[in-house]
Amino acid sequence: MNKKKTTLLDIARALNITPSTVSRALNNHPRISEKTSKRVLKMAADLNFEPNKIASALRSGKSKLVGIVVPTVNRNFFSSVIRGIEAHTEKLGYHVILSQSYDDPVKEKQIVKALVNAGVDGVIASLGKNTTEFNHFQEVLERGIPLVLFDRVTDKLDVSQVMIDDYLGAYQAVEHLINQGCLRIVHLTNFRKINIYKERLRGYQDALIDYKIQFDKRLVVESNMQLEDGRKSMENLLEKGINFDAVFSASDYSIMGAMQVLIEMGINIPENVKLVGFGNEPFTSFTAPSISTVDQKSIAMGNLTAEIFFELLEKPPKDRIPQKTILKPELIIRGSSLSEKTSGKGLMKRYLFRFP
Amino acid sequence: MNKKKTTLLDIARALNITPSTVSRALNNHPRISEKTSKRVLKMAADLNFEPNKIASALRSGKSKLVGIVVPTVNRNFFSSVIRGIEAHTEKLGYHVILSQSYDDPVKEKQIVKALVNAGVDGVIASLGKNTTEFNHFQEVLERGIPLVLFDRVTDKLDVSQVMIDDYLGAYQAVEHLINQGCLRIVHLTNFRKINIYKERLRGYQDALIDYKIQFDKRLVVESNMQLEDGRKSMENLLEKGINFDAVFSASDYSIMGAMQVLIEMGINIPENVKLVGFGNEPFTSFTAPSISTVDQKSIAMGNLTAEIFFELLEKPPKDRIPQKTILKPELIIRGSSLSEKTSGKGLMKRYLFRFP
DNA sequence: TTATATTGCGCAATCGATTTCATTAAATTT
DNA sequence: AAATTTAATGAAATCGATTGCGCAATATAA
Numbered sequence: 053m054n055k056k057k058t059t060l061l062d063i064a065r066a067l068n069i070t071p072s073t074v075s076r077a078l079n080n081h082p083r084i085s086e087k088t089s090k091r092v093l094k095m096a097a098d099l100n101f102e103p104n105k106i107a108s109a110l111r112s113g114k115s116k117l118v119g120i121v122v123p124t125v126n127r128n129f130f131s132s133v134i135r136g137i138e139a140h141t142e143k144l145g146y147h148v149i150l151s152q153s154y155d156d157p158v159k160e161k162q163i164v165k166a167l168v169n170a171g172v173d174g175v176i177a178s179l180g181k182n183t184t185e186f187n188h189f190q191e192v193l194e195r196g197i198p199l200v201l202f203d204r205v206t207d208k209l210d211v212s213q214v215m216i217d218d219y220l221g222a223y224q225a226v227e228h229l230i231n232q233g234c235l236r237i238v239h240l241t242n243f244r245k246i247n248i249y250k251e252r253l254r255g256y257q258d259a260l261i262d263y264k265i266q267f268d269k270r271l272v273v274e275s276n277m278q279l280e281d282g283r284k285s286m287e288n289l290l291e292k293g294i295n296f297d298a299v300f301s302a303s304d305y306s307i308m309g310a311m312q313v314l315i316e317m318g319i320n321i322p323e324n325v326k327l328v329g330f331g332n333e334p335f336t337s338f339t340a341p342s343i344s345t346v347d348q349k350s351i352a353m354g355n356l357t358a359e360i361f362f363e364l365l366e367k368p369p370k371d372r373i374p375q376k377t378i379l380k381p382e383l384i385i386r387g388s389s390l391s392e393k394t395s396g397k398g399l400m401k402r403y404l405f406r407f408p
Numbered sequence: 409m410n411k412k413k414t415t416l417l418d419i420a421r422a423l424n425i426t427p428s429t430v431s432r433a434l435n436n437h438p439r440i441s442e443k444t445s446k447r448v449l450k451m452a453a454d455l456n457f458e459p460n461k462i463a464s465a466l467r468s469g470k471s472k473l474v475g476i477v478v479p480t481v482n483r484n485f486f487s488s489v490i491r492g493i494e495a496h497t498e499k500l501g502y503h504v505i506l507s508q509s510y511d512d513p514v515k516e517k518q519i520v521k522a523l524v525n526a527g528v529d530g531v532i533a534s535l536g537k538n539t540t541e542f543n544h545f546q547e548v549l550e551r552g553i554p555l556v557l558f559d560r561v562t563d564k565l566d567v568s569q570v571m572i573d574d575y576l577g578a579y580q581a582v583e584h585l586i587n588q589g590c591l592r593i594v595h596l597t598n599f600r601k602i603n604i605y606k607e608r609l610r611g612y613q614d615a616l617i618d619y620k621i622q623f624d625k626r627l628v629v630e631s632n633m634q635l636e637d638g639r640k641s642m643e644n645l646l647e648k649g650i651n652f653d654a655v656f657s658a659s660d661y662s663i664m665g666a667m668q669v670l671i672e673m674g675i676n677i678p679e680n681v682k683l684v685g686f687g688n689e690p691f692t693s694f695t696a697p698s699i700s701t702v703d704q705k706s707i708a709m710g711n712l713t714a715e716i717f718f719e720l721l722e723k724p725p726k727d728r729i730p731q732k733t734i735l736k737p738e739l740i741i742r743g744s745s746l747s748e749k750t751s752g753k754g755l756m757k758r759y760l761f762r763f764p
Numbered sequence: 765t766t767a768t769a770t771t772g773c774g775c776a777a778t779c780g781a782t783t784t785c786a787t788t789a790a791a792t793t794t
Numbered sequence: 795a796a797a798t799t800t801a802a803t804g805a806a807a808t809c810g811a812t813t814g815c816g817c818a819a820t821a822t823a824a
Contacts, residue, residue, distance in 0.1 A: 055550040059810055070774050075812055085772060105525040106471070107810030110462045110779045117526070125506070126487035131480070138508070142515075147522050150481070150506035152494070159498075166503050169461040170473070194411040308694055315696070335691035338664055340671070415780055426804050431782055441802060463780035466809045770821065776814095783808080792799065 058099040066095055078103065109171045116146050118361070119167035121177035123155045123204070128333050129350045130178065133202060136354015137176060137361075144362060146173070155180040164188040174198040174365055176357055179206060181244045198364035198372065202357045203348070205247055212364060214357045214377045218248045221346040221381035222255025225300050225328040228344070228383055230263045232326055232391045234298035236271065240285055240306045243274040252302040252330065270294055275306065282309025290317065297325060298389070304329040304336050304345055311343065311388070327388040341387030349379045414455040422451055434459065465527045472502050474717070475523035477533035479511045479560070484689050485706045486534065489558060492710015493532060493717075500718060502529070511536040520544040530554040530721055532713060535562060537600045554720035554728065558713045559704070561603055568720060570713045570733045574604045577702040577737035578611025581656050581684040584700070584739055586619045588682055588747045590654035592627060596641055596662045599630040608658040608686065626650055631662065638665025646673065653681060654745070660685040660692050660701055667699065667744070683744040697743030705735045 060071040060078075067074075069088065076084045077092035095101075109115040118141055122130045134150065141148050149172060153160035160180045165188060167175060175192050179201065186209050192199050193211060205213040229237050239256045242249040253272070260267050273289065275281035282305060289296065290313070301307035307329035314325055321327060321341055329336055329345040336343035356377055364372050416427045416434075423430070425444065432440045433448035451457075465471040474497055478486045490506065497504050505528060509516035516536050521544060523531055531548050535557065542565050548555050549567060561569040585593050595612045598605040609628070616623050629645065631637035638661060645652065646669070657663035663685035670681055677683060677697055685692055685701040692699035712733055720728050 055547075055552075057551075057810095060812095061810075071811070072775080072813075073773055075810095076773085079812085081813095083770095083772060088772080102521065102525055104466075104527075104810050105522075106462055106466045106527045107779090108812075110460075110466050110781095111810080111812045113779080115462070115526075124487070125481035125490070126484060128482060131482035134481070135508075135510075147519075147526070148507070151504070152491075154491075163503075165458065166461075169458055170471075170503070171460075171462045191411075195413075196411075312694075335694050338668075338691050339694055340696040413780095416782095417780075427781070428783080428805080429803055432803085435782085439800095439802060444802080460780050463809090464782075466811095467780080467782045469809080766824085768821100768823070770819100772819080773817090775816080778812080778814100779810105781809095783806100785805085785807095787804075788802090790799100790801070792797100794795100794797075 057104065058101045059104065060101075062099060063092060063095050063101060066099065067091055113171075115171040115173055117149055117170070117172045118146050119149045119151065119164075119170070119172035119175045119177075121151050121153055121160065121163055121167070121175065123178060123180050124152050125150065127331075129203075129331055129348055132350030133178075133354040133357065136351045136356075137358040138354075140355065140358035140362065153180045153183075155182055157183045157185070161188045164192060168192060168195065168197065172197070174200075174361060176200050176202065176361055178202050179204040179246065181242070181246055196369035198361060198369075200357055200361045200364065202353055203248065207247075210374050212360055212372075212374045212376070214353055214360060214379070215247070216348050216353065216379045216381045218251035218381070219255040219258075221330065221348075221383070222252040222300070222302070223259045224255075224381075224383045225330070225344075225346055226256050226259035227263070228385065229298045229300060229326055229328060229389060230259065230265065232298075232322075232389060234326055235265060236268070236296040236298070237265075238271045238273060238289060238296045238299040240273050240275065240277065240282060240299060240301035240303070240310065242277050242302060249302050256300060271296060277301075277303040277306045279305045279309040279312075282306030282311075283313050284309075286310040286313040298327065299325060300328045300330075302330050304331040304333040304343065307343060307345075308335065308339070311339065322388050322390055326391070328383075332384055336384075337386065339388075344386045344389035345384050347382040347384050349381060353379055413460065414457045415460065416457075418455060419448060419451050419457055422455065423447055469527075471527040471529055473505055473526070473528045474502050475505045475507065475520075475526070475528035475531045477507050477509055477516065477519055477523070477531065479534060479536050480508050481506065483687075485559070485687055485704055488706030489534075489710040489713065492707045492712075493714040494710075496711065496714035496718065509536045509539075511538055513539045513541070517544045520548060524548060524551065524553065528553070530556075530717060532556050532558065532717055534558050535560040535602065537598070537602055552725035554717060554725075556713055556717045556720065558709055559604065563603075566730050568716055568728075568730045568732070570709055570716060570735070571603070572704050572709065572735045572737045574607035574737070575611040575614075577686065577704075577739070578608040578656070578658070579615045580611075580737075580739045581686070581700075581702055582612050582615035583619070584741065585654045585656060585682055585684060585745060586615065586621065588654075588678075588745060590682055591621060592624070592652040592654070593621075594627045594629060594645060594652045594655040596629050596631065596633065596638060596655060596657035596659070596666065598633045598658060605658050612656060627652060633657075633659040633662045635661045635665040635668075638662030638667075639669050640665075642666040642669040654683070655681060656684045656686075658686050660687040660689040660699065663699060663701075664691070664695070667695065678744050678746055682747070684739075688740055692740075693742065695744075700742045700745040701740050703738040703740050705737060709735055 060074045063074045064071045074092050077089045125131050151163040200212045202214040241253050273285040275285050329343050332345045332347035336345045416430045419430045420427045430448050433445040481487050507519040556568045558570040597609050629641040631641050663683055685699050688701045688703035692701045
């Protein structure tokens, strides 16, 4: 019933050699003869041998595992970054342990510890929104375990980071709205001022300044940025009778909520109010009108993060010089923010088709 | 620089006892005195001790790791199931290794092997669409490692499974469309006939039979069921001039694509064509009109899967009797399939609000 | 042809926690 | 009080692969 694995020793015995030799053959150690190597490989295949990673990890200190910590995998952005990372890990024979912190600092701490104890060779992380204390990551560094942060980063850790230029993304979004003739632009932002939201707010403000538009702090609405929060924020604005002609949200989810409320109130988009979100979640292209948004270059970010990570991994800890890499986001302009309504969709085929 | 971990031995030396005793104290073994136990615990805390999971796993054969294999985490359904599972693992002190097969059978095989070699205590999996051969899972079973499949399962493995009643979900969806007066109902299905799509097709057919509606095989369109596929399927139907008054899709993504094409063609939904999807992806509630769909009870499925898994884990392999658990799905009726158009949204507040 | 390098492989320690067996001390029974 | 159990700890083996060291055999250099 309980089939047990064949071990190095089994191979060694079968060939009348020692486990050391078998190990060396399997890891193509230089000091091994072509002949024995072949015999070992053949026998290993015959016996259906698969190395016990745990034993290997214990002895060598290398597990070929990379721990990834993200707030949630249920965001297109994060799962895309992960896919980008996985493309690399796979090539290099590494495997990924994926963990979600659900933005809970306690859980994040536990996860990071668990990963270290599980012997990962390195950690790639995006910080939770509520993380304010970084000892758990500091420890990772002190252990000499390579660490790279992406997107949700912090300056309180001297560590390599990959992010997009949130400032620029926000600036361009707001600039675009201004170019569409908007003058009173609402900004939906997170009440937690982690790096990304701080930067997006700054981009918003600077765009206003550069275009000589008066900043009105009543137009900046803080929330948790989920869909429901977007709804509430919008309802609030409307109830207060605050005037505006555009909304730039630091999240696609809250702009979605805001749009729902606007549509329900009979306010036309983009004619009356123009909208731009942030994140390029797939659903933004499904809505009517489709929502303009800022793409975060998730796949590129994943690739870059992985590249930087593996560079670190190769170096001895002392040579690991933290570097910041900043990617350019891309403004995706869709129906929710265009002033000249695209009326005709060009040639539209007419089908012979009768509806009941 | 490289801070190293404190080990059992460190604690033992500090207290002038043996590692055996320390180990027993930490694992609250019955045969240990209250006094030493306390001293050990205190010293462990003082030295900031954290057990090396790898060593522990090697010796004890228990890693406290659960491997999860899913096609992708980038589906609300899967990430919700995972959340459900994680709620349990966390409570019980287990951790999760998440892996994505991306529906690639080769990758799936590799992943399962890697998980076993990484020493997971069990595996929870949802099969890739293209998986036709199950040796990798068979091996898991033969090793006495508990295995539970969810949603995308197979009868070719004698293993515990948790799924929803796809047949019922489809039946109810189609019945609902029929009740709305539809007679020519298109069914978008996957060309790969894995369990879930087979069952949904069967539900579709049986509903037609029960309501004495002629089955027309031209109304069943096979594809890969992504958004683009849904578009193409719909374009095809229209080009062929096939008459229909409703679409029931086995995937939310392809119904989304189909809806886009319909709207672009100026065909009104739900007046001319009514739509029902499957999966209750969040975006289905964001669209205009919102899309009716079948909810798969993902969180419940995650909870149940985890419960069943941990029951298995406790039993010795020979007592593990495979059980099938089938959850009832829920039809979520939204705007895309309602015949009486809900015109007024009840009381709508009018705000004092002037738009430019 | 002797001296030196190099190659190939075995020996045994090692990674750190767990666990079986043995041993001593304490508690309970007769 | 002697005999028997039980409780608490120690000693040492163990999980399976890796690796430093050493030795012999072969190859290369002098």
